[in-house]
Amino acid sequence: MSTGPTSAGVPTAGPVPPVLLALRPEIGELGGSNARYEKFLTDLEGLYRDADAYREQLAGDDGRPVYWVESSQTEDGPGGLITGISVLEPGVVGTEYAMTRGHLHAISDRSELYVGLSGHGVMILDAVEGDSRVVEIGPGQAVYVPGHWVHRSVNTGTERLSTLFCYAGDAGQDYGIIERAGGMKSLVVVDGDGWSVQPNPDHRGYELAERA
Ligand SMILES: O=P(O)(O)OC[C@H]1O[C@H](O)[C@H](O)[C@@H](O)[C@@H]1O
Ligand SMILES: [Fe+2]
Structure with missing residues (x-):
């Protein structure tokens, strides 16, 4: 009896074979991946503080995804890892740079390497209880998110x-925590030719939001 992924990439019982992936960052593809999802501007209602600027962009939206994820998962259970690429188009909405929804892992102790x-x-x-950090990421830079x-x-x-x-295959994502808190603690905004960090005046605190 054979073990490992079926032709559709769905894991069956037993050890699975090693996974080889081809990184094509400029075209936004992960060769050998077995899942993909896309996010469109229409999915991001409420993400940016400037609702008027968001609506204006929607009016001229070309309908292409603003970000997408291609990933590979071949093992179920806590020992397996999900590996993927996240591809985010450039842009600005109001004064905020283009961003992902963001999340806390549903199993919150699960870490992630970018x-x-x-x-x-x-x-x-x-940090759910603590500070906010903004760290650069680009070619040659890695960020370990505890x-x-x-x-x-x-x-x-x-x-x-x-x-x-x-990240760990069982981690999951809690997207609601950011909404309930009124957004993340920091905003990354246009500042001259570059960017700067501002405190988000709408942020209510994650702990308070979770207790409410
Ligand atoms: O899941 P979002 O917050 O929308 O962000 C998009 C993606 O960003 C990262 O690459 C995460 O590792 C992915 O798991 C996530 O799905
Ligand atoms: Fe994550």
């Missing part, structure tokens, strides 16, 4: 930001 592949951006990292940190990628450049990520 490796910059192409383009330039930052990650906003919020458990219990809410995380989001932001494209501060003019090209696609592509990152390789890897």
